[in-house]
Structures are given as C-alpha cells and as structure tokens.
Amino acid sequence: MIEILDTTLRDGTQGEAVNLSSDDKIAIARRLAAFGVPIIEGGWPGSNPKDAEFFARMKGVDLGNSQLCAFGSTRRKGVRPQDDPSVQAMLEAATPMVTVVAKSWDFHVTHALEVSLEENLRMIEETYRYLVEEGKRVIHDAEHFFDGFKANRGYALKTLEAAVRGGADTLCLCDTNGGSLPEEVYEITQVVREAFPGVIIGIHPHNDSELAVANALAAVRAGATHVQGTINGYGERCGNLNLTSAIPNLMLKYGLALKGLTPARLAELREVSHFVDERANLAPNLRAPYVGDAAFAHKGGIHVSAVLKDPRTYEHVPPEAVGNSRRVLVSDLSGRSNLLAKLAESGVSVPKEMAGALLDEVKQLEHAGYSFEGAEASFYLLAHRLRGGQMPFSVEGFTVFVHVADADPETPTWAEATVRVKVGETLQHTAAESQHGPVSALDKAFRKAIEAFYPEIAEIELSDYKVRILSGQEAGTASGVRVMIEMHRAGERWSTVGASKNNLEASLKALTDGYAYALLKSQPIPQD
Template sequence: MIEILDTTLRDGTQGEAVSLSSDDKVAIAKRLAAFGVPIIEGGWPGSNPKDAEFFARMKGVGLGASQLCAFGSTRRKGVKPQDDPSVRAMLEAATPLVTVVAKSWDFHVTQALEVSLEENLQMIEETYRYLVGQGRRVIHDAEHFFDGYKANRAYALATLEAAVRGGADTLCLCDTNGGSLPEEVYEITKAVREAFPGLIIGIHPHNDGELAVANALAAIRAGATHVQGTINGYGERCGNLNLTSTIPNLILKYGLELEGISREKLTELREVSHFVDERANLTPNLRAPYVGDAAFAHKGGIHVSAVLKNPRTYEHIEPEAVGNSRRVLVSDLSGRSNLLAKLAEGGVSVPKETAGALLEEVKTLEHAGYSFEGAEASFYLLAHRLRGGEQPFEVLGFSVFMHANEANPDLPTWSEATLRVKVGESLQHTAAESEFGPVSALDLAFRKAVQPFYPEIAEIELADYKVRILSGQESGTSSGVRVLIEMARGGERWMTVGASRNSLEASLKALTDGYAYPLVKTQLISQP
C-alpha cells in the first residue's frame, strides 16, 4: 500500500508564479481530500501569517479520511524544543501529524546550520521525542539525503538513526537538489530499506534533472511506500515530483494500491489537475502526461486512421481512465480520416466529395497562417460553407480611425469603426466608437448591425483574445498575424481563428466567426 503526501500547499507554493491565498488553500485542501489523498501538507505555520491563518481556519473543516499535516524544522541550535518558535507553531496548528525537515548532509550541517555534526543529531532526536510526546506522528524529511549519503554514508545513516530514536515512524529521503539518477536512488533507497526494516521509507524527489517521476518509481521498486509530491509538479526551481503523473503510473502501470485513491477515483485526476491550476491562476499544461489536452490528441493522418480502427495503436491507456478524452486535430498534416473524425465529434456530417474539398481548403488556409487545432468553431463553419450551408451574414467592408488630441495628450485616445454587413437581403452600414481600442469599436459596430436580426448575440461575450506574429519572409510590422478569439455564452465556450497581414482584418474574421458559430450550430448538426 502506497501512502501519498501532497505538498502542493507548502512546497508547491515555492514555485515561481505560484501564489495561493488562504481561501485557495482551503479550497484545494478540500478537493484533495475528496480525491482521497491521505496526507495533505498545508504549509509551514511558523514561517508566515498566511499559513498560520490557514491552519487556524482548517481546525473547523472536516476532511473525511484525509489528514492535515503541518511542516516545520528541528529545534534551533542551543534552544530546547519546547522553547523553539517553529516547533511551537507546528503544535499550535493542531494537526495529527507533522513533517519535520532535518539536515542529513554533513556539508549542510557545518556550512548552512553552522553546528557540529553531533549537535545536529541531538537536534533531530530531541525535537522528535518532544513532538511524539505531544501526541504527534512524526515524518522525518531527510533533506539532501542522497547527496549526503554519497558524500558521507555513515553520517547520513546516523541522522536517520537519530530520527528513529526520537520516535519518527517515517523516514522520507529527499533529493532536494533534484540531481540524482534513478539507479542511484534505487541503490540508496534499497540500502536504507534494509537498514531500517521496521520503518516506513519515503521518497521526496525534485525535478531539476527531469527525473523526479523516474526517481520516485525507482525508490518504490526499492521498497519505499511513502511518496511526497505536488499536483502538476509545482515547486521550487524546476518543480517537485508531479503526482498527476506518478499516481496513474502507480495504479495503471504497476498495479499498486494507493491508500485512499482507488482506480475509480483516478477518473477525477484531470479535473483535480485543472482545479488546482485554476485556483493558482495558471494555464493548464497542454502537454502534461495523462491530464493535458494534448495527452490523447492525434494530428497525423496515418495516426488518426489507425486510432479510429483501434485506439491501442497510438494510446498507452484509455483516456477515460484518468478523466481525459481523445481529440482529433485538424491541420495541414491531416488526412481525410482526421476531418471526418473531427466533424463526427461535433455531430457534423459531410459528403465524401465535400470532405476532399474541405481538406484542400484547410491546407490552403493553414499555409496562409490559419490554425484550426484550437479553433474548432471556425473549422465547423468552414465545413458548413463548403457544403452550401446558409450564411447568417456577410461582412462587405470596414474602416477604422484612431483619434488622439495632440493639443491635450492627457485626453484618452479613442477609436471609431464603420462596417458594411449584409444580413439576408438587408444591407447594414453602421458605426461605433470605443475608448478600448479598434477591435472593441469593430465589435460594437458589428453588434449594432446584426443584433436586430439575431437578438441572441446579446448573450455572447468575448472571453479571450490572443494575437500571434507569424514568422515568414516579412518581419516586424510587416509580419502576418493569427488571431484566436474565445467566445462564451452561459457555460458554453468556443474558439475561432482569423489570419491576415492586417491585424484588424484577422481580428474581425475571428470575431465574426465567433458570432456566426452559435447561429448556425443547429444547422451544422441537423443537416446531412
């Protein structure tokens, strides 16, 4: 049975661009508990007010079978454990177990702590004896253990012996600098396992060599049964062990049982990953194994053809096992199988002759700068047009003017857009102004022209707008651009694309596709 300790709320927050409020930490702790994580390390209550506030708030929060864990360090040099602020803070957090970091590398003991090797052993033993006496389960985080073991094997093991004498029941070996290799981790963990047969042996790897998952699996093969990591691999420098990859590897690849996290619970993995990203205000990693959007995405025509016959040809597991789904991408690398599969995803069918024309059109447009991989709404609209579907409107032309008061530069710059749009047999010529730029002015002018005919577009909002410079022979302001726009209505979202050497033309194309898609969606699905 493997025990997972999640340190997203402590070690994960040390990662660059990762910041969690107290509310975020409470929400994530609840979600991790619902997922079944047995130990949730909430932070270092003695290091900052936010973590102290978190533990105070969590005293009234039920986590089911999961346990909250406080983090801290051994007593300081020359201070009794009961008088040390860090030790007191761990106890005041009122968690049933604590994780305590201690030095195991003689180099760190003399250089960083500036204490004797013997006093470091006393600090470990005395701190743990005191905490155990206060009714806490103690998890010993042996900081820099693998580096320490390679430098001074006898002393590194002596620090573990001190932890055991103090009453720690878990010896977690930390690859703090993240530079160890799997074969080293295996051999050293095996040696520790043999030296301490009655103790729980753990692993806490960092990812500086892109080997954290491999090192964790190596340690488990050597006998470790306690694993510390973070959701999505958050953490200092290159990050911690990514539990989002490790957990499915343990369950699906090794067939191991995890305390609290069943194979059935694994179907929530992608949602948990995205939940934590959302609370951290970070964009989910597109290429994250198991949970990323690209994890089961197929682009090459030969691949798609094979996957449609049998997914095992290019998928190592069923995407649904981790809450993900299969995706077929459309691009200039596509074959007819890609197009037909993508159309089927949206409930759209086209004749074979139309599929051939659609494939050629996609390749031509991609050469001109379009990309339909994320902009599926534009792809469906293209298919709708090629099969002769009715168009809700047609943009005939536009102009944009920027106004600035040179005599008084403190006055805001504003934009004016005029637009000619054909809606059915009616020709609309509208204008609008905006202080928020030319795209906003175009949007307002377009709404003014079309909304009287399609009142439902009042419910549609622009949710995201991205511009990318396209590399090519031209450079600087002469470069072409690709614009991706995300629109939203209620809980539904869709993306469209436009490309041109003129950024406003590209923006208008993506924008009008964004309004057209919900207007013709019913026709897309219903028409053969």
C-alpha cells in the same frame, strides 16, 4: 499500499508565480480530500501569518478520510523543543501528524546550520521525541539525503537513526537539489530499506533534472511506500514531483494500490489538475502527460486512421481513466480520417467524397496562415460553408479611424469603426467607438449591427485575443498575422481563427466567426 502526501499547499507555493490565498488553500485542501489524497500538507505555520491563519481556519473542518499535516523544522541549536517557536507552531496547528525537515548532509550541517554533526543528531532526536510525546505522528523529511549519502554515507545514515530513536515512523528521503539519477535513487533507497526494517520509507524528489517522476518510481521499486509531491509539479525552481503524472503511473503502469485513491477517483485527475491551476490563476500545461489537452490529441493522418480502428495503436492508456478525452486535430498534415473524426465530435456526418475537398481547402488556408488546431469553431464553419450551408450574416466591408491623443496626457486615444453587415436581405451600416483600441471598436460596431436580429449575442463574451506574426519572405509591418479568439457563453467555450496581412481584417474574421458559430449551434449542419 502506497501513501501519498500532497505538499501543493506548502512546497508547491514556493514555486515561481504560484500564489495562493488562505481561501485558495482551503478550497484546494477540500478538493484534494474529496479526491482521496490521504495526507495534505497545509503549510509551515511557524514561517508566515498566512499559513498560521490557514491552520486556524481548518480546525474542526471535516476532510473525511484525509488528514491535514503541518510542516516545520527541528529545534534550533541550544534551545529545548518546548521553547522553540517553530516546534510550538506545529503543535498549535493541531494536526494529527507533522512533517519535520532535518539536515542529512554533513556539508549543510556545518555550513548552513553552523552546528556540529553531533548537535544536529541531538536536534533531530530530541525534537521528534517531544513531538511524539505530544501525540503526533512524525514524518522525517531527510533534506538533501541523496547528496548527503554520496558525500558521507555513514553520517547520513546516522541522521536516520536519530530520527527513528526519536520516534519518527516515516523516513522520507529528499532529493532536494533534484540532481540525482534513477539508478542512484534505487540503490540508495534499497540500502535504507534494508537498514530500517519495519519503518516506512518515503521519497520526496525535485525535478531539476526532469527526473522527479522517474526517481519516485525508482524509489518505489526499491521499497518506498510513502511518496511526496504536488499537483501539476508546482515547487521551488523546476518544481516538485508531479503527482498528476506519478499517481497514474503507480496505479496504471505498476498496478499498485494507493491509499484512498480508487480507479473511480483517478478519473477525476484532470479535473483536480485544472482546479488547482484555476485557483493558482495559472494556465494549464497543454502538454502535461495524462491531464493536458494535448495528452491524447492526434494530428497525423496515419495516427488518426489507426486510432479510429483501435485507440491502443497510439494511446498508452485510455484517456477516460484519468478524466481526459481523445482529440483529433485538423491541420495541413491531416488526412481524411482527421477531418471525418473531427466533424463526428460535433455530431456532423460528411460524405467521404466531400472530405477530399474539405481537406484541400484546409491545406490552402493553412498555407495562407490559418491554423485550425485550436480553432475548432472556424473548422466547423468551414465545413458548413462547403456543404452549402447558409451563414447567419455576411460582412460587406469595414473602416477604422483612430483618433490620436494630443500632448495632453488626460486626452485618451480612441478608435471609431464602421461596418456594413448583411443579414438576409437587410443591409446594416453601423458605427461605434472605443477607448480600448480599433478591434474593440470593430467588435462593438458589429454587435450593434446584428443585435436586432440576434439578441442572444448579448450573452456572448470575449475571453481571449491573441495575435501572432507569421514568418515568411516579407518581414516587419508587411508580415502576415494570425488572430486567435476565444469566446464563451453559459460555460461553453469555443475558439476561432483569422489570418491576413491586415491585422484588423484578421481580427474581424475571427470575431465574426465566433459569433456565427454560436448562432449556428442551435441550427446544426444537416446530416446526409
């Protein structure tokens, strides 16, 4: 049985751009508990007020079968554990267990701690004995253990002996600098496993060599049964072990049982990953294994054709097992299978003889700068038009005028736009202005033109707007541009694309496609 300790709320917050409020940390702790993580390391209460506040607010909170864990360090040189503020802060957190970091590398003991090797051993043993007497389960985080073992094997093992004498029931071996190789981790973990029978052996790898997952698996093969990491691999420098990769590898590849984590809960993995990203205000990693949008996305026509026959041809696990789903991408590399599968995702059936024409159109548009991979709504509209479907409106033309501010900084620059839109047989000619630029002015003018016919557009909001300069023979201001726009309404999101040598034309194309898609969703493409 493998025991997972999640340190997203402690080690994860040490990663660049990762900032969590106390409210965020409480919400994540609750979500991790609902997911089934057995140990949730909440922070270092002795290091900052935010973590102290978190533990104070978590007292009495029911986490079901999950347990909260406080983090801290051994007592300082020459100070009794009962007189050390960091040790006392761990006790004040009132958690059933504590994780305590201690030095394993003689180089760190003498150069970072600046204490004797013997004093470091006493600091470990005395701190743990005191915490155990206070009723705590002690997890020993052997900092820099693999580097320490390679530098001075005998002393590194002595630090573990001191931890066990003090009462620690778990020896977690840390690859703190993230530079160890899987074969080293396997061999060293085996030595520790044999030297300490009956003691839980753990692994805490960092990802500086892109080997954290591999090192964790190597340690487990060598006998480790306690694994520490973070959701999405947040952490110092290049991050910690990514639990969203490690957990499914352990369960689906090795067939191991994980305490508290069932196959049914594994199906929540993608949602948990995105929940933590959302709380950290970070964009999800598109290419993250198992949980990323691209993890089960298929683009090549040969791949898609095979996957439609049997997903095992190009998928190593069923996407549903981790809460993900299969995606078919449409591009100039697509075959007919891609197009038919992509339309089928929206419940649309297209005759095979029409798929060829649609494929040719996609390839021509992509050559002109379009990209339908992330713009499913524009692809939907393209298929709709090729089938002879009617659009809810047509744009006949537009103008934009930008008023440049004078020397007075209090006078803002503003833009004015006019559009000519045809709805049925009615031609609308409207104007609008905005202090947020010409695209905003175009958006306002367009919405003004059609709102009388389609009042539901008031519910549609713009979520994101991206412009990319397209490389080609022409450079600088003569280059083409591609505009990607994301819209949302009532929890549904969709993306569109526009391309042109004129940024405003590309923007208006993407904008109007976004509105057309929303309006047509209630009028599905007719089926054959």
